Each structure stands twice: as C-alpha cells, then as structure tokens.
Amino acid sequence: MTTAFDPVDLAGTPLANRIAMAPMTRSRANPDGHTATGSMVEYYAQRASAGLIVSEGIQPSVVGQGYPGTPGLHSREQVASWRGVTDAVHAKGGRIVAQIMHAGRIGHPDVWPGQDLRSVAPSAVTPAGQLYTAQGMKDFVAPHELTGDEVLATVDDYVAASRNAIEAGFDGVELHGANGYLIHQFIAANTNLRTDEWGGSIEKRNRFAVEVARAVAAEIGGARTGIRLSPGNPYNDIAETDVEETYTALVDALEPLGLGFLHVVEMVPGFRDVTLELRKRYTGTFVLNPATEGPTDHRALGLIEDGTADVLAFGQLFLANPDLPARLKAEGPYNEADKATFFAPGDEGYIDYPTL
Template identity: 40%
Template sequence: MEKALEYGQEEQHSQYHHQQPIPLLTPYKLGNFQLSHRIVLAPLTRQRSYDNVPQPHAKLYYSQRTTKGGLLIAEATVISETARGYESTPGIWTKEQVEAWKPIVDAVHARGGIFFCQIWHVGRVSNYDFQPNGQAPISSTDKLLPTQIQADGVSVHECSPPRRLKIEEIPQIVDDFRLAAINAIEAGFDGVEIHGAHGYIIDQFLKDQINDRTDEYGGKLENRCRFALEIVEAVSTAIGPDRVGIKLSPFDDYNESGDSNPQALGLYMAEALNKYGILYCHMVKPRFWEKADYPDESLLPMRKAFKGTFIAGGGYDREDGNEAVAENRADLIAYGRFFLANPDLPKRFELNAPLNEYNRETFYTPDPVAGYTDYPFLDSRPKWLWDQMLRDVTSLKPHFHLPLNISVSLVLLTSEHKGKKFFGSLVALITNLEMGKKMEDGQEKEQSQQPIPLLTPYKLGNFQLFHRIVLAPMARQRSYGNLPQPHAVLYYSQRTSRGGLIITEAAGVSDTSLIG
C-alpha cells in the first residue's frame, strides 16, 4: 500500500499544497449520472437488518460514506424468501422492506450521492432454517456446499443439501430478480446491480465446478451463461438498461465456485452483455494474494470487450486504484473493507492520509454502532494532522512563540498566508493555549487568561467538578425493548470530560411509567 506521510514529513506535493487531482479523484460520466470521483462503495454484507428489514441505523452508515457525486452500491439485498442464506440481511421483496429502504436512500440523495441496490439470491449457500417451510435450498445443482468460513475468518456457515431447479422453475427465479429491481426503483434507488458473483445462484450456473447440468442451462459456456443473461434481459426491460449493472467474479472460487477457464468465462459474459446495453459491469480481479498466478492485467480483456462502464474491485489500495484508472484498465474502482473502516475514504485518498484499520470481528455482528458507524473520520484530527497544523500555525508569524508546556486545542482559521493555502477550510477548533510569551515588534508581553465562569471548578457534595457545564437529560429513544443498548456507551463517553457532570436520559422506573 502506498505509504502515507509520517509525522512532520515534508514532500514536494504535500497534502497542504495545491496539486492536480489523483486519477481516482477525477470526474466521470456514468450514463445519466455525473460522478465527482471514481471511488465506489462496494456492496458489503453487514447483517444488521433484523428480520430482513433495513433498519434506521443504516441511514447513518450509508450517509457517512456518501459524497456529492459519489457512487454507492448497497449491501447484497435478497429478492425473495428462497433467496435467503444469512441472518439479518436486508430484503426487497415486501412492501415493508421497500418502505424501510426509502429513508435510507433519501439520506444518500440528500448528500448528493448516487445509490444502487445489489439484488441477490444465494442459491445453495443456505440451509433449511432460512427456507420457506424448511425446504431445501435451490440451485443449478444438487451438490452440497461444504461448511464455509466467512470473510471475518471466524464465523462458519452451515449449508443444507440443495435441490436442483427444474427447467420450468427457472423463469420464476428470473422474475423474482425482475420484481426486486422494480421494488428497488420504487424505494428510490437510482438503479440495481445484479449479484452474479462469489458462488451465489447466478455464479452456480456460470461456473463449471458447480454446474453439472446436461440441459440447456449446463454444459457448454453459452448454456451456463444463459440464466445470467435472461436475468439481465428481464431486469433491463423492467427498469431500463441505463439503470442496470452486474457484478461478476470469473476468477473467484469463494463458496467452491471455481471454473476451469475463468478468462474465457469472463470474456464471454463481457461480450454478451453488450447486447443489452446495460450501464456497467463490475468485475472482481483475483485477490492480491493470488497476483503471482493472475497478473493485475487479468481483467483487461473483459474491460476491452465490454462497451459500458467497467468497475474493477478486489483488493485494490490507493496506489493500485490510481494506476488502474490512469492506465485505462478500469473506469471506476470499488473499495470494500477500506471504505467500511474509513467513511471518508475519498478525502483520505486525496490527502494520502493514514487509514483506519478494519476490524474483521465486527463485520457481521448485529450491533448497530460498533464496527458499523463508529469508525472515526479524518476530522477527528489524529496526531499526524495535529502536528502538521501546529507547525503551520507557528509558521504564520515567526515572532509568535509557544513554549513547550502548552496544552493545545488550537484555533486554525481558513487562511492564506504568503501564498500558502491551508488544507481545505481548516475549521476553527476550540482554543485553550497556556501561552508563555508573545513576541511582538521585538517586545515581550506577558499574557495570561482567566477561565470563563463556566469553566471554573465547583464542589458538588462529595463530587469535585472541573467545570459547570452539565449534560441535560434528553430522551433519545434508542433503547430497544426498553433495554439500554451498546451504542449508548459511545454516545455518553463522547460527551464525558474529566470532572464533568452527566445526567442520563429519562429512565422508566416501572411498567406503568412507560409512554412508548
């Protein structure tokens, strides 16, 4: 990964100096949508949609990762009851689910984002518990998928023996995708991405490691691709091809989905998709640990063959993404884990700033905050940025002396001094400088500041308060089932200062004290 600036390190094109935008931050016209940059939020399963209904906390999650003119692809969203295979994944086959998506989509649009819904059927990656009436999962095959370790490296996924779809049943699955696409548009999404990757139902038809059919949906390559292309045609006809994308992973063998000739498979699909004029093809390159087997150019034939927008994903970092765009190997780059852990990823890439590390243990936990909406923004001012800002402030006036014993939350105002333009619009931060001396016109002037009355100490009975500012009790209505939730830990700790008084929200004393 490209190395970020160390503390205090200078380079010719510092993040505080004007420079040409990196390739990832150049604009792009995606059909009818004008993108301001080429960094895409990849679809990421988070398993926080209880009972398959999107929850209010997803509104914050997606809006945190929204930039004006940025493209977001929602997490994989199941299209029907038979499509389920994991706990708490969102759906889009019922009216309740459609209505639940609307405020989430509205939040993304309010921030100027473009939002696509990834529509998904897991096929054999399921078990009896997820299926209506406890029936067998459906697939192209009746071959059992062995127990799988999930992407967090910890969770396991137990599957039940699948049932091979009959030819006459296949049109119903195609229609489920069509109806899901219509529902997505009703929910306000700008379009849909058909999930044809990672060993789920479409991939179960595409890949010859899984597909052992001998009918018109199996055997030779064009037969194995028939199901995917029928779905593309149905969805495009329903909502318009300019609102349709598809995700494919010809090189991937996740969920035992390998293919004997992934290059031929990817190229055939890329060429065949041109018939339908869909908006984009999102294709996953081999993971970075497989680069020795498949060079970074492995997707290039597919990129050249497909006439629409080509999105590449799978293990890209900042440097790889910039190179792929600069060398015209992709139009857009999808980022998953990096975007999960860095809600302001485009800004961090712009500044070449350090990235938060992602925590695999919270990828799929049900907590609505931890590992979901609590990853810090760059505006949290990590040490490297504080150090740089302090140096910039002291450089404004060489006669402005700050002794070593300062305690600082410095005020930095948007400014231009002697031609030096400061980072963005540096926001004014609260000042509390224990300044020793200020040198002005060669004269030393002692300076002292008395604390404002609100910041004077106070003895509250047995408690020593350091200031007189109190957090008032405020009802927040986020204690589901009348039980305080884990996200309250973050909320109250954010508002805690040493020696500060906090009064919690109103807490009911009995069953009769509740109002809702």
C-alpha cells in the same frame, strides 16, 4: 489526465468522482421482516461522498436469503424501509444502487426458522464447508435443483426486486454474478451439472446470467442495470478451469444489452490479464474492485489514470473509513477495519468509525 477525483457519467447518472463503495454484507437488517434499519440509514449516509455506493447484497425472494440478518426487496415493508436509506444518501449528494443477490445453494434451513424451505441451485451439489446461522455453525445441506419453470420464476424474482429497488429510490441495481452465489453457480461447471438449456456448454452455463440481465434491463432500463463478476474466484466452493473463455463469452453476450456498468472484482491474484481483456471487450462504464491484485489504497488510483478502469471500488477500506475519498486524496491515514464486528449485531464497528 483523468483522475479518480474527476466526475464521470454512469450511463446518464452523474457521479461526483470515480471512487465507489463496494458491496459488503453487514448483517444488520431488522430480523423481523428483513427491513433496513435506522443504523443502516446512518451507515450509508456516512459514506455518501463516494461517487457511487453499491449496497450490501439484498435478497430478491425469501429463498434467496443466505445468511441471518440480510435485507430483502421483496415485500412492501422492505421497499418502504429502503426509502430512508436512499433519501439520506441523495440528501448528501450521493448515488446508490441496490445489489440484488440470490445466495442460491449458500444457505441453510435454519436461516428460515419455522418455514419448510431449502436452498436452491442449478444442480443438487452440496457446497463444502459450513454456514453461520442463529444456532451456530452448520454444515451445508444439499440444495434443491431448480426445475426449468423454477429457473424462469427465479428470473422473475430478480425483475420484481429490481422494480422494487427503483420504487425505493435506488439509482439502479447491480446483479450479483460473483463470489459463488446463484448466478455464479450457473456459470461454474462444478456447480452446474445440467444438461438442459441452462447448462453444459459455456454458452448455456452463461445463459442464466444473460437472461437475468436482459429481463432486468427490459424492466428498469439497461442504463440502470449493472452486473458484478469475479472471474476465477473459488469462494463458496466454486471451481473454474476455463476462466478467460467463459468470461469473454459472457461479456460478449452482455455487451448488446446496453448495461450501465460492468463491475469486476479481482478476488484472487493472477487474473489481471482477464480483467484487461474484459475491459477491452466492454464498451460501457468499467468498474474495478482490485481486492487482491496490487495495492488497495491510494496507490491503486493509478488504475484510473492509465485507463484500466473508469471507476475503482473499495470494500474494507470504505467500511472502516466513511470519508474514504478525502482520505485517498490525502493519501491517508486510514482506520483499520475491525473484522470481529463485520457481521456482528449492533452499531459497534458499523457507524462509529471516525472521520478525519
């Protein structure tokens, strides 16, 4: 019987176990240049016992940034700074991929002080709610609707950032197609009102995700490219009514690209049947983050044993427990995550969680 503590081959990259650290925004990047810091090096190195680390979301361009304090992979300084992180993880025997995250309409002009910039999206639909900025909470503003040429240029941004990730020493990339950010905004009908080749039917709404994955795989290799999806997730004012039809069609379109992995996050209960259908259709490594569908500690490890997933990803539990694989094997105890320090500057609640 396969267990979570058995090794697995991730499209040519050997993983020591089947426990992954899920991507989590922590907003600790250097505010001057959005580079990785020494504390970020320590944070990821502490968690290198994961079979695979998926980094926090990293913006592929200036306008791709959604929140203060998030890092980039679009400048030479940023690439050099990430080398410290990847070297530290590899020195401890770990593997790490960079999550490339374009926030799309989830942003605010105050995120880019002194620059005449506005968030971009498939359509000029303002999200409900507010965003944290250095000046406090602000209402979202209407994004700029990408032109056809700008859509293609944005695909190129993903490609350039992925190339930079490999140069920085990452073992691959994960394209963030979940949680209401740009790729998800193209997929969802309430955020994509286009009538050109990038919107309308399910196939056309899925096209941006497929073309980004195709272009990145052509640049760095399909084996080093993964994608994260969150079927039915309403986060960031997303509304999806045709969930199974949309995501089965999307996975069918991604399947021929030979991607290294598909990462599904269950952000709302009730979509396990969709997860299982996607698992059946996808022949590569299937990573599952069962964030709400059942237990999310050692009791979830049976999902490896019964074949639901090849790799299990943990978020908050890994944030608070840097030695999580050892704790899962021992069935606890677990540190409690301090939500007040999730996005706060400084090392408290970041690199000071104790190990067993």
